[in-house]
Amino acid sequence: MLPLNLAVQDEELVIKKIGGGGETRRHLENLGLVVGSPVTLVAVRNGNVIVKVKESRLALSSELARTIMV
Secondary structure: OOEHHHOOOOOEEEOOEEOOOHHHHHHHHHOOOOOOOEEEEEEEEOOEEEEEEOOEEEEEOHHHHHOEEO
């Protein structure tokens, strides 16, 4: 397992664990980022990431990306 911001770009990954507090988890769940869901790391810019979840692209801060383990 490794944090999302350190994952291999353009490879489909599966979320294995989401850290952080309850509010952070609920926010990520509302965005479609839940344990077991597939994500693809599209780009990394200054630690911030762009991910593809289902048919949407999301920009996440480096802090938030570190709480998502793939």
